[in-house]
Amino acid sequence: MSIQETLNNAFTKWMEGEGPEARIVISSRVRLARNLAGQLFPHLMSQETGQAVVRLVQDAIADPAVREKLGPLFYAPLNDLSLLERQILMEKHLISPQHAQDEQAPRGVILRPDEAVSIMVNEEDHLRVQVLLPAFQLEAAWRMANLVDDVLESKLDFAFDEQYGYLSCCPTNVGTGLRASVMMHLPALAMTNQASGVFTALSKVGFVVRGFYGEGTEAKGNLFQVSNQLTLGLSEIEILDRLMTVSRQVIEQEQMGRRSLMKERPSQIEDMVFRAYGILTNARLLNSEETMFYLSCLRLGIDLGLLHNVSNRTLNELLVRTRAAYLQGDNKGAMDAFNRSLKRAAIIRKALAPDPGAQNNRSGPESLT
Amino acid sequence: MSIQETLNNAFTKWMEGEGPEARIVISSRVRLARNLAGQLFPHLMSQETGQAVVRLVQDAIADPAVREKLGPLFYAPLNDLSLLERQILMEKHLISPQHAQDEQAPRGVILRPDEAVSIMVNEEDHLRVQVLLPAFQLEAAWRMANLVDDVLESKLDFAFDEQYGYLSCCPTNVGTGLRASVMMHLPALAMTNQASGVFTALSKVGFVVRGFYGEGTEAKGNLFQVSNQLTLGLSEIEILDRLMTVSRQVIEQEQMGRRSLMKERPSQIEDMVFRAYGILTNARLLNSEETMFYLSCLRLGIDLGLLHNVSNRTLNELLVRTRAAYLQGDNKGAMDAFNRSLKRAAIIRKALAPDPGAQNNRSGPESLT
Numbered sequence: 210m211s212i213q214e215t216l217n218n219a220f221t222k223w224m225e226g227e228g229p230e231a232r233i234v235i236s237s238r239v240r241l242a243r244n245l246a247g248q249l250f251p252h253l254m255s256q257e258t259g260q261a262v263v264r265l266v267q268d269a270i271a272d273p274a275v276r277e278k279l280g281p282l283f284y285a286p287l288n289d290l291s292l293l294e295r296q297i298l299m300e301k302h303l304i305s306p307q308h309a310q311d312e313q314a315p316r317g318v319i320l321r322p323d324e325a326v327s328i329m330v331n332e333e334d335h336l337r338v339q340v341l342l343p344a345f346q347l348e349a350a351w352r353m354a355n356l357v358d359d360v361l362e363s364k365l366d367f368a369f370d371e372q373y374g375y376l377s378c379c380p381t382n383v384g385t386g387l388r389a390s391v392m393m394h395l396p397a398l399a400m401t402n403q404a405s406g407v408f409t410a411l412s413k414v415g416f417v418v419r420g421f422y423g424e425g426t427e428a429k430g431n432l433f434q435v436s437n438q439l440t441l442g443l444s445e446i447e448i449l450d451r452l453m454t455v456s457r458q459v460i461e462q463e464q465m466g467r468r469s470l471m472k473e474r475p476s477q478i479e480d481m482v483f484r485a486y487g488i489l490t491n492a493r494l495l496n497s498e499e500t501m502f503y504l505s506c507l508r509l510g511i512d513l514g515l516l517h518n519v520s521n522r523t524l525n526e527l528l529v530r531t532r533a534a535y536l537q538g539d540n541k542g543a544m545d546a547f548n549r550s551l552k553r554a555a556i557i558r559k560a561l562a563p564d565p566g567a568q569n570n571r572s573g574p575e576s577l578t
Numbered sequence: 579m580s581i582q583e584t585l586n587n588a589f590t591k592w593m594e595g596e597g598p599e600a601r602i603v604i605s606s607r608v609r610l611a612r613n614l615a616g617q618l619f620p621h622l623m624s625q626e627t628g629q630a631v632v633r634l635v636q637d638a639i640a641d642p643a644v645r646e647k648l649g650p651l652f653y654a655p656l657n658d659l660s661l662l663e664r665q666i667l668m669e670k671h672l673i674s675p676q677h678a679q680d681e682q683a684p685r686g687v688i689l690r691p692d693e694a695v696s697i698m699v700n701e702e703d704h705l706r707v708q709v710l711l712p713a714f715q716l717e718a719a720w721r722m723a724n725l726v727d728d729v730l731e732s733k734l735d736f737a738f739d740e741q742y743g744y745l746s747c748c749p750t751n752v753g754t755g756l757r758a759s760v761m762m763h764l765p766a767l768a769m770t771n772q773a774s775g776v777f778t779a780l781s782k783v784g785f786v787v788r789g790f791y792g793e794g795t796e797a798k799g800n801l802f803q804v805s806n807q808l809t810l811g812l813s814e815i816e817i818l819d820r821l822m823t824v825s826r827q828v829i830e831q832e833q834m835g836r837r838s839l840m841k842e843r844p845s846q847i848e849d850m851v852f853r854a855y856g857i858l859t860n861a862r863l864l865n866s867e868e869t870m871f872y873l874s875c876l877r878l879g880i881d882l883g884l885l886h887n888v889s890n891r892t893l894n895e896l897l898v899r900t901r902a903a904y905l906q907g908d909n910k911g912a913m914d915a916f917n918r919s920l921k922r923a924a925i926i927r928k929a930l931a932p933d934p935g936a937q938n939n940r941s942g943p944e945s946l947t
Contacts, residue, residue: 476920480862491856493849551845 212285215320216294216538219530221301221341222325226521228344232512233460235392235432235525236302236343239350239449241358242377242386242440243336246368250378251314251331259314262335266328269364270319278360282326286317296534302341308332326357333378334386336361345456347389351449374441384441387448391456392421396431396509397466398459404433407459415439416455421501421528430501430528435459471513482510486519490561494550500531500557523560530556581654584689585663585907588899590670590710591694595890597713601881602829604761604801604894605671605712608719608818610727611746611755611809612705615737619747620683620700628683631704635697638733639688647729651695655686665903671710677701695726702747703755705730714825716758720818743810753810756817760825761790765800765878766835767828773802776828784808785824790870790897799870799897804828840882851879855888859930863919869900869926892929899925 215221223236244250245265249258263286269275270282287295287308299309304318308329316331329337338361340354361367368376374384382388398404408418421432435456437448470478485506489495495503504524510516511524529535531553537544544552584590592605613619614634618627632655638644639651656664656677668678673687677698685700698706707726709719730736737745743753751757767773777787790801804825806817839847854875858864864872873893879885880893898904900922906913913921 476862476916480923483860483862484857487856487858487860488853489856491852493845493852547845554849 216297219526219535222323223341223343224522224525225343226525228346230345230460233393233463234345235394236341237345237347237350238341238390239354240337240339240388241354242334242382244368244376245335246366259331263315263317263330266330269361272364275360279357282319282321284317284319288315293534293538297538300529300532300535303327304329305332347449347453382440385445387440387445388436389449389452390434390436392432392434394431394508395433395463396505397463397470399431401466411455429498430505479515482506482515489557492554495554496550500553519561527557527560585666588895588904591692592710592712593891593894594712595894597715599714599829602762602832603714604763605710606714606716606719607710607759608723609706609708609757610723611703611751613737613745614704615735628700632684632686632699635699638730641733644729644733648726651688651690653686653688657684662903662907666907669898669901669904672696673698674701716818716822751809754814756809756814757805758818758821759803759805761801761803763800763877764802764832765874766832766839768800770835780824798867799874848884851875851884858926861923864923865919869922888930896926896929
């Protein structure tokens with residue numbers, strides 16, 4: 210397993226598209242912020258300190274006892290990768306946008322070959338352990354993150370305070386260092402204008418709603434990430450329980466919304482789904498935003514039993530394959546927005562065509578793609 | 579041949595989609611306004627006078643000498659048809675919108691079985707002889723109209739003045755009583771914003787540009803009808819020559835426009851054509867206006883060699899089959915806009931599907947159509 214394989218392959222664990230509540234929940238994520246005792250936080254540290262942290266972490270994951278418990282993990286130094294390559298890792302949700310942008314200090318990412326476990330090294334904290342699983346699997350993600358944490362802690366000295374808990378660079382992560390999130394597809398709530406009300410209610414009880422790429426990103430394609438705001442004052446189990454409870458409420462509201470849409474305006478919904486299918490399988494130019502929207506329509510169409518020849522896995526993979534960096538990385542060169550739109554459309558047509566030969570006959574020669 | 583066959587069958591001669599300049603010219607029309615001497619114009623006449631005119635005309639077309647020269651013609655009394663049925667004749671371009679709406683006086687239409695010749699009886703004038711042929715065939719249409727005129731004149735006494743020529747109800751038709759028109763598909767002129775300039779120039783030299791359904795209708799689907807304004811002061815041949823000349827100029831400009839679009843923005847044009855195809859073959863609801871636009875995109879796509887499995891004949895037929903009255907007449911009952919959109923979309927999917935079985939598999943069950 211190498212970082213190049215990760216970069217060349219759009220697919221990653223969370224895209225499987227199967228599992229509990231997979232009709233609404235794309236993925237579940239748990240991350241733990243951890244820091245090594247006696248080392249400056251990444252934003253303050255020198256090259257040497259940064260390198261020392263990397264070395265300690267590399268030694269830890271190379272330890273036979275660690276490998277025995279966690280399986281093989283490999284370390285990839287981000288300093289060796291281009292910005293475009295780091296952005297691909299970000300688009301796959303394996304590292305944060307910040308970790309992709311950052312050019313300072315030695316930094317890297319540790320990946321399990323299936324990419325369900327990724328550990329950012331020297332991001333905001335020394336370690337950010339992330340477990341990302343498909344569908345609604347918060348508990349499983351938590352168990353895995355907890356195991357990784359325990360095993361690493363047996364080899365590394367984590368900064369911990371009896372009163373506050375785990376110490377972190379930013380005060381919002383002090384305590385458990387736990388942030389858990391659920392990525393949900395909520396087209397019915399969006400279409401019935403219930404989304405903002407639901408999100409306001411969530412924010413009042415300590416949850417944050419973000420877009421597909423986390424903090425600072427808009428919710429495109431009706432994809433919303435719900436996560437806990439607080440990491441301090443509650444136990445890990447309490448945090449997870451509360452997130453699971455509110456997630457189930459949101460899932461239920463979305464299900465009700467879908468049922469009522471299909472009851473009240475079935476033809477309009479069918480029309481929206483099939484138009485999206487018609488456009489995605491025929492367009493020659495597709496920008497990123499409309500792509501997210503039409504993929505959302507297809508995802509809804511699958512759930513409503515309208516579309517049978519498209520899988521959620523294909524849609525999940527397309528979410529990443531049609532992002533700017535992935536499109537360009539694949540091409541080994543910079544590409545302007547027009548050419549990205551051209552390539553995005555070609556990739557989508559190919560991915561959704563039930564039979565590339567038939568598609569070609571049906572729509573004439575693809576002379577420009 | 580009966581009027582019911584005409585009503586049930588959307589196809590009519592001008593829809594053939596083949597002939598000179600068929601890539602741009604949909605149809606060519608020549609009509610002659612004629613009135614019987616000694617009879618009041620239709621808007622002034624009584625039921626009895628109206629009936630007398632109808633009888634004279636019926637006798638004329640039943641005359642063996644007339645049948646020998648013109649072939650069989652049949653008379654359909656419009657008074658016996660519902661408004662919806664009359665609107666279908668209008669949507670097929672066999673009678674005028676005014677003749678379809680009018681509820682006064684005995685009135686009718688004479689049709690040749692192929693519907694290339696239609697003669698409105700007691701519309702604005704006693705007789706309106708129309709010849710409507712596919713593609714750019716103004717001369718052929720004129721020869722046929724002239725023959726019909728000569729043959730009818732051998733049996734009927736037309737109101738004619740040595741100084742003014744043929745007399746008509748409205749002064750704009752006095753003289754030759756000739757109006758000739760060419761229905762053109764001008765997407766490139768429309769897309770490059772040249773259309774209004776061209777039409778202003780045409781109006782300065784005595785031509786009028788109207789939409790697909792003539793006077794008072796907007797140009798939807800990039801279909802424009804160019805016709806002569808004047809009927810007096812020029813001979814028939816001069817009128818036709820001038821219309822042919824300006825039509826050829828418009829055709830040439832449209833051809834140049836298409837070439838330049840394909841040279842300057844081929845991907846955008848391909849995208850427009852294939853999106854239209856994707857939408858028309860998948861949408862579950864289509865309103866009349868967007869249908870006209872998407873059909874225009876397909877027509878352009880055929881000309882540009884992008885689409886191979888759709889014919890202009892199919893598109894021409896769909897123009898009429900998707901009109902409000904035809905949709906309802908077909909259904910033998912009134913239908914609201916929503917249900918018309920539903921039926922319009924179903925008709926279009928079926929007409930454009932290369933293989934209905936494959937279409938069905940591809941896009942899931944058509945549960946609501």
